[in-house]
Amino acid sequence: MIQYDKKHEVFKLDTPNTSYIIGIADGKYPGHIYYGKRLSDTDLAYLMRTGEHPAVPSVLPREKVSFYDCFPMEYPCGGTGYFRGECVNIRTAEGQEGLELTYATHRIYEGKKKLDGLPATWGQDCDTLELVLEDEVSGLQAVLSYTAFRDVDAITRSVRILNGGEQEIYLTKVFSACLHVDREDFEVLTLPGSWARERRIQRRNAGYGVTAVESVRGISGHQEHPFMALVSGGCTQTRGEVYAMNLVYSGNFIARSMADQFDRIQMTIGIHPERFCWKLEPQGVFQAPEAVLVYSDEGLGKMTRIFHRLYRTHLIRGFWKDRERPVLINNWEATYFDFNTEKLLSIAKEAAEAGIEMLVMDDGWFGHRDSDNSSLGDWFVNEEKLPGGLKYLADEVNRLGMKFGIWVEPEMISEDSRLYEAHPDWALQVKSRRPGQCREQLVLDLGRPEVADFIYGRLKEILSSANIEYVKWDMNRPLAEVENAVLPADRQGEMMHRYMLAVYQMQERLLKDFPKLLLENCCSGGGRFDPGMLYYSPQIWCSDDTDALERLAIQEGTQLLYPLSAIGAHVSDCPNHITGRRVSFETRGIVALSGTFGYELDITKLAPEEKKQIREQIALYKKYHHLMRNGTYYRIASWQENHLYDCYMVVSEDQTEALLTYVQVLAEANRRSRRIRLQGLLEHGLYELEGKTYRGDTLMYAGILIERMKGDMQAKLIPVKLLERVEE
Ligand code: DGJ
Numbered sequence: 001m002i003q004y005d006k007k008h009e010v011f012k013l014d015t016p017n018t019s020y021i022i023g024i025a026d027g028k029y030p031g032h033i034y035y036g037k038r039l040s041d042t043d044l045a046y047l048m049r050t051g052e053h054p055a056v057p058s059v060l061p062r063e064k065v066s067f068y069d070c071f072p073m074e075y076p077c078g079g080t081g082y083f084r085g086e087c088v089n090i091r092t093a094e095g096q097e098g099l100e101l102t103y104a105t106h107r108i109y110e111g112k113k114k115l116d117g118l119p120a121t122w123g124q125d126c127d128t129l130e131l132v133l134e135d136e137v138s139g140l141q142a143v144l145s146y147t148a149f150r151d152v153d154a155i156t157r158s159v160r161i162l163n164g165g166e167q168e169i170y171l172t173k174v175f176s177a178c179l180h181v182d183r184e185d186f187e188v189l190t191l192p193g194s195w196a197r198e199r200r201i202q203r204r205n206a207g208y209g210v211t212a213v214e215s216v217r218g219i220s221g222h223q224e225h226p227f228m229a230l231v232s233g234g235c236t237q238t239r240g241e242v243y244a245m246n247l248v249y250s251g252n253f254i255a256r257s258m259a260d261q262f263d264r265i266q267m268t269i270g271i272h273p274e275r276f277c278w279k280l281e282p283q284g285v286f287q288a289p290e291a292v293l294v295y296s297d298e299g300l301g302k303m304t305r306i307f308h309r310l311y312r313t314h315l316i317r318g319f320w321k322d323r324e325r326p327v328l329i330n331n332w333e334a335t336y337f338d339f340n341t342e343k344l345l346s347i348a349k350e351a352a353e354a355g356i357e358m359l360v361m362d363d364g365w366f367g368h369r370d371s372d373n374s375s376l377g378d379w380f381v382n383e384e385k386l387p388g389g390l391k392y393l394a395d396e397v398n399r400l401g402m403k404f405g406i407w408v409e410p411e412m413i414s415e416d417s418r419l420y421e422a423h424p425d426w427a428l429q430v431k432s433r434r435p436g437q438c439r440e441q442l443v444l445d446l447g448r449p450e451v452a453d454f455i456y457g458r459l460k461e462i463l464s465s466a467n468i469e470y471v472k473w474d475m476n477r478p479l480a481e482v483e484n485a486v487l488p489a490d491r492q493g494e495m496m497h498r499y500m501l502a503v504y505q506m507q508e509r510l511l512k513d514f515p516k517l518l519l520e521n522c523c524s525g526g527g528r529f530d531p532g533m534l535y536y537s538p539q540i541w542c543s544d545d546t547d548a549l550e551r552l553a554i555q556e557g558t559q560l561l562y563p564l565s566a567i568g569a570h571v572s573d574c575p576n577h578i579t580g581r582r583v584s585f586e587t588r589g590i591v592a593l594s595g596t597f598g599y600e601l602d603i604t605k606l607a608p609e610e611k612k613q614i615r616e617q618i619a620l621y622k623k624y625h626h627l628m629r630n631g632t633y634y635r636i637a638s639w640q641e642n643h644l645y646d647c648y649m650v651v652s653e654d655q656t657e658a659l660l661t662y663v664q665v666l667a668e669a670n671r672r673s674r675r676i677r678l679q680g681l682l683e684h685g686l687y688e689l690e691g692k693t694y695r696g697d698t699l700m701y702a703g704i705l706i707e708r709m710k711g712d713m714q715a716k717l718i719p720v721k722l723l724e725r726v727e728e
Contacts, residue, residue, distance in 0.1 A: 002108050002127045002148055005042035011106070011129055012042045013148040013155060018295045020148065020155050022074055022131070023048050026056035028102040030074035030131060030144075032180045035155075035243065037297050048072060070262055072180035075133065075144055075159070077101050078173065084266050085210070085258050087175035088161070090140060091277075093168055101133035101142050112147045115158055117501050119248050119535030120290040121314040125150045139165025140280075154310045156248075158290040163280035170490070171278040175254075175270025177291035181243055183263040185233040189242075189300075190255070191225035191557050196545035196578055198222050198526035199557030201640065206230065206259050214254040216274050218443075218479025218496055219523055220530040227561060228255035229303065230267055237301040237635050238679075242294070244303050245269045246561060248315070249289035250532035251500035252276065275482070277493025292531065300560065301679070305632055308563040312630075315531055316566065319516045320538045324625055325565070325596045326357035326403055326518070327618055328470070333546070333572050334602035337364035337371055340385045341393050348397050350603045354611055355618040358403035358470060360598075361393070365406065367417060372476075373440040376412040377419030379458040394466035405470025405518070406462075410455050411503060412441045412476065426451045428499075430481040438477035446502035447484055447495060456506050463514055472541065473507070475523040500532075507536040520568060520596075529558060539568050539596040546572035546600055547579040548591040549713055552646045552663060555594060556638055564650070565629040569595025571617070573602070583713045585610050589617040590661060590715040594628060594648070597621045620717070624659050627652055631659075634679040639665040649720075651680035655696075658720040664709050673705035678720070686723045693723060 001014045009024040010033070021033040023045040031048040048071065050056045054063035065081035076082040078089030079098025091097050107130045112123060131144040141162040148155055157177040163169050186206040190213045191199040204211065213228060215221040226247035232240040245267060247253050252272035259265045269291050278286050292310065296302035329351045331339055339361075348359045366382055367375025381389045394404040413420050413427050415437075420427065427442035429435035435442050446452045463471070482495040510517065519537040521528060525544035533540055543554045551569065558567055569592040575582050592598070597618075603611065631650030639646040644666050651658040660678060681687060681696035689704065699720070706716065 001150070002129050003042060004106070004108060008043050008045050010042045010045055011131070012039070013127075013129060013146055014038055015148050015153040015155065016150070018153050018155070020146070020293070024103045025050045025071065026058050029056065029071060030103055030133065032072040032074045032178070035179060035181070035293070035295055036241075072264070072266075073178070074131075075101060075142065075178060077135075084260050085256060085268060086173065087178050087268055087270065088142065088159075088171075089173045090138060091170040091172050092138065097172075099135045099138065099140060101135050101140070104132045104134040104141070106131050113145070115290060116287045117504065118287060118289050119504060119532045120158065121147070121156050121248070121292065121310065122317070123149065123314045134164070138167070138169060139163065140169060149310070149314065152309045152313065153294065153306050155293045156290050157293060159288040161280065161286045161288070163282055163284045166282050168282065169280045171280055171286055173273040173276070174278075174286060174288045175268050176247060176288045177245055177270070177293060178266060178268045179243060179245070179293065180264055180266050181230060183259055183265045186230045186265060187233060187235070188257050189229040189231050191227055191560065193222050193225070193557070195222045195524055195527070196543055197550070198529065198543050198554050199225055199560075200553060201557050201560060203231070206257055206265055208259045210256060210258050212254055212256040214252075214272055216252050216272055218251055218482070218499060219475065219528045220250050220253060220532070221478075222524070222527045226253040226255060226269065226530055228257060228267060228269065230257060230265060231300065236299050238299045240299045242296040242300055242303045243267065244294045244296075244307075246292045246307065246531055247289055248292065248531040248535070249500070250503070250528050250530050252496050271497060275493065275496050278497070279491050279494070289532070301634060304560055304635070307561045308633060311531060311534060312563045312565065315534055316538045317535065318511060318538065320518050324629070325539060326470075327355070327621060328358040328360050328405065328598040329356045329603060330360040330362055330472075330570065330598060330600045332362035333577055333600045337369065339364065341387060341396075344393060345396055346604050347602065348400050348402055350611070351599070352400040352402050354603065354614040356402065356599060356614070358405055359397050360405040360407065360470060360472060362407040362472070363409070363474070374414045374416035376409055376414040376441050377417045377444070377455075379408070379455075379462055390462065390466040390468065394468060398467055403469045404467060405472065406468055407472045407474060408459065409474040409476060410459055410506065411444055411446060413444050414441050425485050428479060428482050430483040433481060436480045438480070441477055443477065443479050445484060446506065447498035448486060452502050452506055456509055459510065460513060463517070469516070470518040470520065471510070472520045472522055473537070475528060504532070504536070511536060522568075526554070526558070529562070534562070534566055539566050541568040542595065545578050546570055547576040547581050548583040548588045549581060549665060550579060551591050552665070553640050555591070556635065556640060556646070559594070559633060559635070559648075564594050564633060565596060567595035568598070569593075570598040570600040572600040585613050587663065587713050587715040589613065589620070590717055591663065593617070593621060593624065593717070594650075594661060597625070627657060627659050632680055636676060636679065639663070644668065645674065647676055649678060649680070655680065655682045655685065656722040660718040660720060661715065662706055662718065663713065663715040665713060667708070667710065667712050667714070671708050673707050675703045676706055677701065677703035681720070682722065682725065684726050684728050686726050688721045688723050689718060695726070
């Protein structure tokens with residue numbers, strides 16, 4: 001619900017349990033008043049502190065800059081006296097900077113508009129406020145859009161900029177959201193990482209000054225994540241306040257917190273202004289990506305559940321949104337580039353016997369690609385490896401009762417390729433500078449329509465040539481030199497964002513032409529695991545690191561924001577190819593179960609006992625996938641924090657069923673049992689757990705004892721079932 005209190009010039013946006021309040025000071029200046037637990041009143045303009053010195057400019061015109069320096073601007077502008085990090089700035093053709101966006105009008109309507117060319121949350125069960133701001137001097141207009149969902153406690157924000165003036169303007173910075181909170185010992189929580197070590201939860205004191213995370217790699221990246229949360233000191237899974245922001249975008253970003261001289265923190269998120277400059281002709285429009293805002297008064301767990309719900313019901317789309325995903329086997333770690341039809345069919349045959357439902361052929365099936373140094377761009381089947389081509393292979397796999405899927409990396413070009421020979425200029429590069437290689441490959445300039453059309457045309461032809469029901473869309477290097485051969489000099493700053501728009505457009509075309517295709521995004525593992533990509537693919541390969549112990553941490557960080565159904569998780573070979581660690585087949589299976597389940601190994605080389613375990617693991621997946629897909633997730637313990645054990649559970653929406661996962665990461669001497677308190681059950685329910693009955697309140701507040709197990713990385717799944725509801 002969205003209310004406008006005309007008398008006090010206050011807008012109040014309500015979700016079921018939160019309120020977000022904006023005021024217009026002096027009839028001109030949009031200020032942030034409040035975000036938090038739902039309030040009933042709108043008379044809160046006093047919180048903008050305009051009664052205090054230096055007051056609003058109409059009262060004290062000589063202190064306008066001081067006003068900007070302490071007023072909680074809802075969308076601060078650069079170059080006119082805002083020193084805490086503006087959200088937007090421009091440069092004119094004469095080189096002048098500066099903006100003063102003030103309130104012009106507003107619109108409130110039901111539902112939510114699509115964002116032009118960009119991924120975004122969707123739905124009708126929501127209301128939108130558009131605050132229209134204008135800069136008198138330049139004629140620039142900014143439309144701040146806020147959507148308050150009625151069925152989930154999330155607010156989304158985005159910004160559309162229109163050049164209403166008569167001169168061309170260069171947009172040098174345009175963030176998507178800004179939030180102010182009075183500082184109370186907040187910590188900043190972010191998700192840094194690295195290739196194969198993605199999304200580790202990090203907390204640090206907000207302190208004074210700036211704390212930022214960013215990417216200028218052209219992808220959201222392994223190293224940082226387009227997410228930031230301010231959490232109250234000592235915040236846990238169940239207690240404390242959280243203000244979180246997540247950007248629905250997969251390219252360059254910055255998330256920033258700034259604690260100022262008056263003990264207030266401003267948090268912002270948006271496209272990174274480095275390597276960004278967008279030219280707006282008169283009447284030109286720029287749409288900035290959407291940011292998701294979540295507030296929790298019950299710790300990180302509640303924040304997580306809000307994100308999961310929002311992304312499951314208002315971001316992920318399409319045929320596979322609510323469908324059980326097939327259990328797949330991918331040949332990457334089984335064969336790397338060394339495979340042929342015969343080898344793949346031998347894997348498929350045994351996989352089918354074990355109950356696996358789809359074979360995914362990874363990198364190496366096209367051009368003359370026998371290693372990672374060639375053929376990207378030559379999307380033609382290597383008939384030496386695959387005689388009879390994709391059709392023969394797909395038909396044979398189908399005959400075994402399995403689906404068939406392929407790997408592609410459409411954004412790339414190898415120097416050693418026919419495509420590069422024909423079109424060396426299609427690779428992103430800067431004139432007279434030799435482009436830097438990464439994994440011996442270059443990036444295609446997808447911002448050029450002829451390049452995008454050619455690559456998409458190849459993709460479409462391949463997918464139409466056989467019964468291909470799944471695509472793993474990979475992306476294995478960052479963007480470095482990004483000049484565009486056809487754009488004029490003053491539009492080169494648009495390249496990074498144009499690239500992202502082109503990728504989104506290509507994935508949109510793919511889904512339109514192949515609506516039943518299961519698309520799994522991947523970026524050297526989890527380098528582009530973000531809400532932007534989730535809008536196109538309901539699942540994303542979470543990390544190239546499939547070691548079960550490392551995966552616990554990677555999946556914990558990923559699950560902090562993203563639903564389990566979105567997280568590609570596979571059982572792989574042992575010793576693990578990346579870490580060399582040995583973990584039992586059973587534990588590897590249990591860890592992979594809390595994602596979109598699959599295998600990444602040479603099944604033909606497994607011992608009969610392990611093949612039998614595959615059948616059992618698949619039976620488990622079939623039994624519990626509905627919980628993993630739709631259940632409510634609770635993090636009970638983290639081995640990243642306690643260094644000993646991990647524990648989490650998923651509970652069905654109606655609280656009649658749950659599954660607890662416990663992993664003893666390190667065995668300890670002289671440790672007996674450990675007490676675990678469950679979450680999310682009915683207090684007055686009688687539940688069955690390991691053959692015994694317990695009341696829900698007992699399980700949640702008193703807990704159960706988990707016997708110690710012998711050895712490191714021992715895991716246990718504990719199903720919980722409601723027997724009956726009992727009278728209070
Ligand atoms: C990186 C991916 O993350 C891997 O799973 C695999 O597909 C390779 N690329 C193939 O080159």
